[in-house]
Amino acid sequence: MKPISERERESKSENLDEFSQNLEQNFTQNNPQNSTKLLSIVVPCYNEELVLDEFYKVTLGVLKQIQNEILSNLEYEFVFVDDGSRDNTAEKIKELHEKDSAVHLVKFSRNFGKEAAILAGFKQARGDMVVLMDADLQDPPSLISEMVKSYLDGYKIVYSKRKDRVGEGYVKSKFSEAFYQIFNRISGVKIESGVRDYRLMDKSVVAELLKMNEYHRFSKSMFAWVGFKKKCLEFDHEPRVAGETSWSFKKLFNYAVEGFVSFSTAPLRFAFIIGFLVSAFAFIYGAYVILRTLIFGVNLSGWASTIVIILFLGGIQLIVLGVIGEYIARIYEQVKNRPHFIIEEII
Missing domain, CATH: 1.20.5 (Single alpha-helices involved in coiled-coils or other helix-helix interfaces)
Structure with a gap:
């Protein structure tokens, strides 16, 4: 040998x-359980001074529980985005940062809206997993444990859904249901009724969302549009811990219009159909009037009916122009290429 x-x-x-x-x-x-995983908690904030201490305390307790029971090598960070709050939200976040270096602050120069705050949070998040949630504790932090378990089972997106609309006003509830029904009929992207922004996403999903650089963002549809393996977790409605919601009926209506225009061209098609039908009706009625006059010699005065028809056609034209204007306005704002937000301070 x-x-x-x-x-x-x-x-x-x-x-x-x-x-x-x-x-x-x-x-x-x-085996994700054997590797260090960073979990980023992205929290858009607008006048949330009264709830931040309780939110941090409860959420931190859930994260410690996950470390003890599910993922021992879990690390975490909080990314609070202050969307131009008028109270002491930013100062409260700075106090939390002094106690815990895992707390980060992104402060806007003014109020740019929740969609901009979500985008800024995603850009600052460094985690393998990114959880998007509100600070008012209506999104129960205890659900994060189930989200992490589902993530470890291979799901790229784990989203949440309210079991019912208890706590919402009757009118608001009915308008919300109508929005989802209409949206799902006219859009190629389907959204379940009651789905919240509250969700856990893999970093690969967040990377794809950041590639979508449209100025007018509608996150609910974007989350559905990117695809990936999803799982839904249902939860019971939780009231706000403190403070009042900043979502008025007017803001919700504008948000609904944003969704219709951002993810569907159906309003333009509908405007075309309306215009075609009205034109066809006007042609048929005009032919009827001419034939009746020629055959029977009846000269219709019809002053009142003429005024009604003119007003009706004028209203239809204004509606069609309004729909076209919504799309043109979005093209105009997109081509200006202004930033989605301006950051005043980062900690």
């Missing part, structure tokens, strides 16, 4: 070490 030289022995030892390292690396990659 030929003896093995010292050089050959060292070479085989190095190959064995390399094989062991590759095996350990593959095992770690295929």
Whole structure:
């Protein structure tokens, strides 16, 4: 038997070490429980001074529980985005940062809206998992545990949905249901009624969302549009801990219009159909009047009916122009290429 030289022995030892390292690396990659995972909590804030302490306390407790029971190597960060609050929201977040370096603040120069705050939070988040939630505790932090479990089972998006609309006003509830029904009929992207922005997403999903650079963003549809393997978690309605909601009926209506225009061209098609039908009706009625006059010699005065028809046609034209104007306005704002937000301070 030929003896093995010292050089050959060292070479085989190095190959064995390399094989062991590759095996350990593959095992770690295929078993998320054995690798360090960073969880980013993105929280858009607008006048949330009264709830931030309680939100941080409750959410931190859930994260500690996840570390103890589900994912021992979990690390976390809080990304609070102050959307131009008029109270002491930013100062309260700074106080939390002094206690916990995992708390980060992104402060806007003014109020740019929740969609801009979500986008800024995604851009600052560094986590393997990103959780988007509100600070008012209507999104129960306890659900994060189930989200992380589902993530470890292979789901890229774990979103939440309210079981019912208890706590909402009757009119608001009915308008919300009508919005979802109409939206799902005219759009190629389907949204479940009662779905919240509250969700956990893999970093690959967030990366795809950041590639969508449209100025007018409608996150609910964007979350559905990107695809990926999803799971829904239902929860009971929770009242606000403190403060009042900033979502008025007017803001919700504008948000609904944003959704219709951003993810569907159906309003333009509908305007065309209305215009075609009205034109066809006017042509048929005009032919009827001419024939009746020629055959029977009846000269219709019809002053009142003429005024009604003119007003009706004028109203239809204004509606059609309004629909076209909504799309043109979005093109105009998109081509200006202004930033979605301006950051005044980052901690």
